[in-house]
Amino acid sequence: MFKYKNIKLTKQYNKANFVTHSGTFHVDDVISTIFLSKIFEEVNLIRVPSMDNRSTNNKLVFDIGLGAFDHHQKNRNGKRENGIYYSSIGLLWKKYGKKYLKSLNIRNINKVYEYMDRELIQYIDATDNMQKEYLKSKVSPDFVKLCNPEWNENTTEEEGFIRALRLADEFWELYIKHALAEVESIKIIIRKTNNTNKDYAIFDKELPYRKAINLIKNKNIKYLIFKSKRECYDVRIIDKELEFKKEIVTNDIKKARILSNIKDLLYVDTRGKLCCTRTLESAIKLIEYNNIK
Numbered sequence: 001m002f003k004y005k006n007i008k009l010t011k012q013y014n015k016a017n018f019v020t021h022s023g024t025f026h027v028d029d030v031i032s033t034i035f036l037s038k039i040f041e042e043v044n045l046i047r048v049p050s051m052d053n054r055s056t057n058n059k060l061v062f063d064i065g066l067g068a069f070d071h072h073q074k075n076r077n078g079k080r081e082n083g084i085y086y087s088s089i090g091l092l093w094k095k096y097g098k099k100y101l102k103s104l105n106i107r108n109i110n111k112v113y114e115y116m117d118r119e120l121i122q123y124i125d126a127t128d129n130m131q132k133e134y135l136k137s138k139v140s141p142d143f144v145k146l147c148n149p150e151w152n153e154n155t156t157e158e159e160g161f162i163r164a165l166r167l168a169d170e171f172w173e174l175y176i177k178h179a180l181a182e183v184e185s186i187k188i189i190i191r192k193t194n195n196t197n198k199d200y201a202i203f204d205k206e207l208p209y210r211k212a213i214n215l216i217k218n219k220n221i222k223y224l225i226f227k228s229k230r231e232c233y234d235v236r237i238i239d240k241e242l243e244f245k246k247e248i249v250t251n252d253i254k255k256a257r258i259l260s261n262i263k264d265l266l267y268v269d270t271r272g273k274l275c276c277t278r279t280l281e282s283a284i285k286l287i288e289y290n291n292i293k
Contacts, residue, residue: 243272
């Protein structure tokens with residue numbers, strides 16, 4: 001029997017409590033299987049070519065069978081407001097996503113649920129539904145496709161599926177960790193920027209900030225200062241209309257130090273949006289220098 005953690009592949013229909021399609025597997029059915037294994041204690045999965053004349057009693061059927069968790073039927077099976085149709089993982093996430101997050105004792109369930117759907121789940125849906133117009137700036141986890149046995153490889157379909165499950169499981173755990181960190185960082189950045197009367201906010205560690213920018217309510221904020229992992233302070237401009245002065249952007253670092261009168265200026269990005277200083281004091285001085293007309 002082929003097995004991975006609490007997932008068992010079976011050939012006997014009466015012993016299966018989950019059903020999906022056989023043949024070439026995709027990110028949708030593999031990620032769906034992993035997701036279901038996080039919710040249910042045992043996943044005895046059978047992969048079949050069709051559901052013709054098969055009973056669905058006591059079985060959760062997905063990505064096949066034209067049921068609640070399949071999207072191959074006429075008019076598919078619903079779509080989001082942005083036009084992306086649901087695939088099986090999207091339908092399963094809509095049904096069980098919050099229950100799963102609750103089992104992890106997550107505080108911001110709604111925000112993490114929405115983040116996962118917005119940043120990952122819907123792009124798997126778009127990939128499986130061949131809606132390529134939504135994938136221009138996203139990379140779907142194609143490692144699943146690569147796990148299918150090659151034509152010249154002596155590997156069974158079951159072996160390939162188990163291999164894909166291992167990789168998908170690791171990917172899922174990493175992405176949940178990432179989603180939690182992103183949602184928490186957005187919360188921290190919004191709170192900090194709302195509670196300052198300066199045009200900058202200071203953070204004692206690096207935080208992912210790009211998704212928070214459009215959510216900042218304090219419109220006076222132009223700069224974010226982060227204590228970098230590289231033992232310096234990053235000064236990032238988040239105002240689209242603002243850049244660091246050309247005199248320090250276009251000159252070499254030695255000349256930039258002289259012009260700005262900041263001796264421990266370490267780096268100036270050529271796009272004019274990022275500078276690094278050795279100390280926090282210098283980071284603040286750099287902002288004051290940049291604000292001088």
